[in-house]
Amino acid sequence: MLRHVLPGWDDLAAQLALPDPEVLEHTRRHGPTNAQATLRLFGQDEAHVRVVLYRDHHAWCPYCQKIWLWLEERRIPYRIRKVTMFCYGQKEPWYTRLVPGGMLPALELDGRLITESDRIIEALEAAFGPLGPLGLVDPAVLSLRQLERLLFRAWCQWLCTPRLGAAAEDQCRDQFRRLAAATEAALDQTPGSFFLGPELAGIDLVFVPYLERMGASLAYYKGYALRREHPLLHRWFCALEQRPTYLGTQSDFHTHAHDLPPQMGGCYASGTAQQGQWAYRIDQGPWDAPWPGEPPQDAVDPETSAQPQADPARQALARVLRHAPTLLGRMVAATGVPPDAVDGALRSALAQLIAGPAPAAAPGPPPGTAPALRYLRDRISVPRDMDLHAARALRTALEATARRDPAAPMVPGPVLPLQHRRDQDPAPFVKAATNRSATNRAA
Ligand SMILES: N[C@@H](CCC(=O)N[C@@H](CS)C(=O)NCC(=O)O)C(=O)O
Numbered sequence: 001m002l003r004h005v006l007p008g009w010d011d012l013a014a015q016l017a018l019p020d021p022e023v024l025e026h027t028r029r030h031g032p033t034n035a036q037a038t039l040r041l042f043g044q045d046e047a048h049v050r051v052v053l054y055r056d057h058h059a060w061c062p063y064c065q066k067i068w069l070w071l072e073e074r075r076i077p078y079r080i081r082k083v084t085m086f087c088y089g090q091k092e093p094w095y096t097r098l099v100p101g102g103m104l105p106a107l108e109l110d111g112r113l114i115t116e117s118d119r120i121i122e123a124l125e126a127a128f129g130p131l132g133p134l135g136l137v138d139p140a141v142l143s144l145r146q147l148e149r150l151l152f153r154a155w156c157q158w159l160c161t162p163r164l165g166a167a168a169e170d171q172c173r174d175q176f177r178r179l180a181a182a183t184e185a186a187l188d189q190t191p192g193s194f195f196l197g198p199e200l201a202g203i204d205l206v207f208v209p210y211l212e213r214m215g216a217s218l219a220y221y222k223g224y225a226l227r228r229e230h231p232l233l234h235r236w237f238c239a240l241e242q243r244p245t246y247l248g249t250q251s252d253f254h255t256h257a258h259d260l261p262p263q264m265g266g267c268y269a270s271g272t273a274q275q276g277q278w279a280y281r282i283d284q285g286p287w288d289a290p291w292p293g294e295p296p297q298d299a300v301d302p303e304t305s306a307q308p309q310a311d312p313a314r315q316a317l318a319r320v321l322r323h324a325p326t327l328l329g330r331m332v333a334a335t336g337v338p339p340d341a342v343d344g345a346l347r348s349a350l351a352q353l354i355a356g357p358a359p360a361a362a363p364g365p366p367p368g369t370a371p372a373l374r375y376l377r378d379r380i381s382v383p384r385d386m387d388l389h390a391a392r393a394l395r396t397a398l399e400a401t402a403r404r405d406p407a408a409p410m411v412p413g414p415v416l417p418l419q420h421r422r423d424q425d426p427a428p429f430v431k432a433a434t435n436r437s438a439t440n441r442a443a
Pocket of ligand 1: 061104
């Protein structure tokens with residue numbers, strides 16, 4: 001049916017075996033790590049909750065990711081309150097009353113407010129015991145914490161200094177390479193893939209957020225394949241990617257590449273051929289093909305070793321359907337394409353998504369809608385919206401559909417801003433979700 005007529009929204013919803021809202025909420029609370037939960041119980045009763053984590057709506061903040069992962073790994077029941085980061089929109093006044101500078105993360109433990117991510121982990125370790133063999137304050141771990149900061153500084157210097165020039169690019173890359181090699185040497189000190197041995201520890205979580213952001217940003221802005229250049233870092237990532245906790249918080253190259261510039265005050269491309277090819281691949285796809293310059297056989301996917309979890313296309317469809325009215329509003333407002341046309345274009349893309357890579361799986365989009373489809377393609381945020389593989393499937397379907405625009409198939413979407421990401425303001429989504437739950441309660 002989808003092949004011959006453009007499906008309606010009900011037809012698309014019928015493609016999903018949507019769980020009962022109560023079952024969905026139960027899975028969010030007790031099931032695998034996910035960005036949507038506001039309460040995590042791990043099979044325990046709500047009365048056991050001693051912790052409130054304040055983290056960003058966007059599921060992007062690196063310092064929040066550390067705490068998020070720690071609580072998930074230790075399976076400590078906790079409540080989540082989501083806050084808007086400055087560059088995405090208006091900070092909630094209730095939060096600035098609680099934490100005057102508005103900085104994230106913050107955590108309440110038995111009613112005591114703690115800020116600064118390392119202090120938070122230390123307090124959690126004191127209350128619940130460390131994750132892994134040694135806590136963050138153990139003298140044996142302090143030198144690793146210092147190494148993480150040195151690596152961070154070398155990365156910032158390379159990525160965020162404008163107009164480096166060829167010689168300084170080389171110097172910065174070499175300095176980064178030396179510190180990444182020192183990190184590999186630290187990993188090599190113990191048996192197993194993690195810093196303290198075969199067991200994941202708090203110190204691994206200290207390294208997670210920025211190593212993940214380094215992999216993404218250096219691929220996009222420098223054409224530097226972190227995991228290929230540093231096999232022990234690759235092994236460490238692969239071990240993390242065996243864990244559902246990490247997979248639930250893991251972002252992707254596209255999200256990081258475009259969220260970092262406003263956070264870091266600018267990220268600067270080296271302009272090499274490899275850099276240009278990789279940036280193009282991250283932005284324009286094809287997202288399921290081997291990476292440029294990678295031998296197709298034994299190719300390491302520089303983004304992840306994780307295989308798709310369930311059905312990525314249906315995961316993406318479910319997430320789009322949940323927010324369809326708000327997404328359509330955004331696509332219209334950002335591109336000026338008429339609402340009816342955007343509505344048809346998105347339905348065409350979703351039919352394509354479900355049909356998989358088969359070409360022309362449904363009637364094509366209305367003329368002139370390519371920029372609206374590309375607007376959405378460029379704004380899928382991982383893991384906030386869906387996982388990495390679902391995002392790849394959705395980007396692929398949106399791009400394939402845009403290319404079938406009968407009027408102007410190659411018109412790009414609106415440019416992604418570099419100074420802020422208010423195009424990602426969570427406010428309309430939060431408002432729609434609040435209205436939905438009010439309607440459900442009234443029903
Ligand atoms: N040293 C702090 C740094 C925290 C930090 O820089 N947080 C940023 C987000 S990554 C923040 O909240 N900025 C305010 C905002 O963006 O709204 C920590 O470790 O917790």
